[in-house]
Each structure stands twice: as structure tokens, then as C-alpha cells.
Amino acid sequence: MKQKNNRKFYLREYRAISHAISTYEDMNLLFQHLVEGLCRTFGFKGSSILLYDDKEKELFRISSYGLSDEYLAKGSLYVDDELDEFMKGEIVLYANIKNSQRVQYADAAIKEGIVSIFSVPIKCRNTVIGILKGYQNKPILMHEDDIESIKVLLQQLGLVIESNGMKNFMDSVKAAMSNLPLYITEGH
Secondary structure (H helix, E strand, C coil): CCCCCCCCCCHHHHHHHHHHHHHCCCHHHHHHHHHHHHHHHHCCCEEEEEEEECCCCEEEEEEEECCCHHHHCCCCEECCCCCCHHHHCCCEEECCHHHCCCCCCHHHHHHHCCCEEEEEEEEECCEEEEEEEEEECCCCCCCHHHHHHHHHHHHHHHHHHHHHHHHHHHHHHHHHHHCCCHHHHCCC
């Protein structure tokens, strides 16, 4: 008997998340609410948001929900080549991690009880800056409309992350400028 993947994400939820993304001032709280909300909405075992450090070619976990400390401490996630699905900005579903050569730390995931992983890029314009992952202890079934809604919300999140980064940069420039002597800043 084939399981049906019912839609779980409607306009009411979409509006609420979109509003949160555009209005939260505390980015850590926003990230925590997003990963927890993904788990509650889709029944995932766990979820994570990871941001990409393009200098180190590494993904850093900035928020998670439903995963053990042991699993979270398993090690760094490296983006190993330019052909990687992550670098292409593709949505990926690893239906059975036992059968995938692309899943890093598959043994740790299996020990955690993870069977499948759903991975959606966080983009800012055309650049992939992070990823949202959903982890499940059974095969993940997602409705196509739910996937598209998540994709659009993560594009919005990418813009907010960029904006927040620029704000932090400008704040540090302003702080540095305020410490300069007046003869430098006023040109006397």
C-alpha cells in the first residue's frame, strides 16, 4: 500500500513564518523557532540550520532541535567539491541514508535513529549561504507544495541573514570610527 504525502503547510502557517522571518530581531530565537516548527509541522525527529563558511568550505550548525548532544558533536560538515548538491543549491532527499555515499557521518546518523534526511538550501539571491535539514526515523514524505513553500521562506531567510550581517558589519565600522581621534574624523 502506497503512503500518501498530504500537504501540511498552508497559507496560515506560511504567513506566520514569513512574518516571523521579517520581524524577529533576535536571530538565534528565529533560528530556534524555525527548526522546532519544522519538526512539529512535519513530524520530523530533528532539524538543523547550518550556515556556510566559504573560506573553510564548512557548514556550521547554528541551531538544532530534536537531536542528541552526541550526534551534534560528531564533527564538522565539509563541502568537499564544486559538484556537491549543496553548491548547486539543490533540494535533496536522502530517502535511506544507508544507501547514500553522500551522507557524511552516516554511522552517527544511524546510531541516532535517522533513516532519511531532507535538505533545502538557504540562498541569498543566487548564492547558497546555508542549509536547513530535517531528519526522520522513517522515510520522509513531503508534498510538492510544502517543499516549494519552504524553499521560498528560506530565500527570504537568506536575505534577512545577509541584512543582519551587513548591519553587524556597519555597527563594527561605526564603533571603530567613534574611537578615532577627532582630528582624523573631522579632517583638521
